[in-house]
Amino acid sequence: MRKVKANELNAFVTYCGMFYGPNGIYSMGVPRGVLRTACKLVSCRNDIPFDGDTIDREAVAAILHQLGYGEEEEAKTLADIPGPTDQERQEAVEAFNAEYREIVADV
Numbered sequence: 271m272r273k274v275k276a277n278e279l280n281a282f283v284t285y286c287g288m289f290y291g292p293n294g295i296y297s298m299g300v301p302r303g304v305l306r307t308a309c310k311l312v313s314c315r316n317d318i319p320f321d322g323d324t325i326d327r328e329a330v331a332a333i334l335h336q337l338g339y340g341e342e343e344e345a346k347t348l349a350d351i352p353g354p355t356d357q358e359r360q361e362a363v364e365a366f367n368a369e370y371r372e373i374v375a376d377v
Contacts, residue, residue: 274310274313274314274320278313278322279306279309279310279313281322282309282313282322282326282327283302283305283306283309285322285327286305286308286309286327286330287302287305289327289331290305290330290331290334290339291305296331296341297341297342298331298334298339298340298341298342299339299342300334300339304334304337304339305330305334308330308333308334308337309330311333312326312329312330312333313326315329
């Protein structure tokens with residue numbers, strides 16, 4: 271079994287935490303202890319070399335998924351939903367006016 275230095279493991283845990291920890295890019299809400307254990311498991315694998323890179327990070331994600339963690343769904347508020355652009359608004363007004371003119375012409 272490969273022995274990983276403590277500072278190397280700590281750096282990898284921090285790196286993975288930026289992705290899967292609370293407020294991470296792909297937040298799974300994983301507690302640091304669980305994340306550290308998953309990172310340690312990946313660092314000790316004998317079938318692939320440990321480089322602390324994206325491949326290793328994705329191996330951590332696979333372990334976390336097997337443990338039942340998944341990406342958290344962020345609650346959306348109206349402020350989070352982008353509104354239409356000025357051009358989209360203008361197009362909607364023009365489409366409405368065109369339909370309105372057709373309806374009025376038929377009356």
